[in-house]
Amino acid sequence: MAKARTIGVAVDFSATSKSALKWTVDNLINKGDCLILINVQPLKSDHTRKDLFEDTGSPLVPLEELREMNFTKQYGIARDQEVIDILNTASNTKGAKVGAKVYWGDPREKLCKAIEHLHLHSLVVGSRGFGPIKRVLLGSVSNHVVTNASCPVTVVKGNPSSKR
Template identity: 30%
Template sequence: MATQRKILVCIDGSDCSVNALEWYLGNLRKPDDKVMLLQVTSKGVGGMSLPIDAPVDVPQGSFDHIVTGSSSGNEDVYIAELRESYSGILEDYNCDPKTAVFENVNDSNPGSAICKFAKAQNINHIVIGTRGLGKIKRKILGSVSDHVIHNSNISVSIVPNSNPT
């Protein structure tokens, strides 16, 4: 009897992470997989959490949305909105969202947090999206997927962005 695979899909509300989840569900998923969806937020100024996909330029009117990812300015609401959004995607692919595990981790280094989480949870495979940055932008802005692929000791699927910047 084969053992159940534990698959970690990294989510952040971006099109890249939606693309990664859809790629996993359409190409890699097996019926008995245990799917874990991980959202990593970074502690920002004053201890507030920032989504890892927060833009570099912060429009004043969008500050609450950028700080928490939610127009309500509440991190718990943002996480609930993410869960609802990704649950809909799971349902679209006939995957019961009740069988998926949603996790949120606060860490200033998302790539490191993903690697630590995967190791602690005995994950068999990580699926993560990439923004499709060029070498220079990736060097300046950093790359979570680059960190994960170079620092994880398990297999990683990097799903390219369908609309690279």
């Protein structure tokens, strides 16, 4: 039996990140693996939990708490039933342990730090497929993470119609 791994998925609740999460559950997750949903909120957000955990990110939140409305209110994250359904599939049919962690700041930096904090074996990110001009102006989170990560990174391309 293969050794259990810890796999992170960057999720901002866009269609592209949901595709990356679904791809991860369908293609990477094995029984006993730990799947961690990683969300990075803007630094300017003013949720009470940010003051407590701005430097380290939130505590690791188990799937049971993710299902509750209170979690979404505490961290300023919209409750997304599609994401919960995908995570339930990972837990129920794949036998994965599922949790989430919220960070605040620049997604490029925080995702690279999450790899170290969470001891990830792999990270999956979505790509909105910006063209060269938008990529220069807005930056590419996936490109930065691929270049700077200390673990393997899989970039799941989104459909052109799923850009946010």
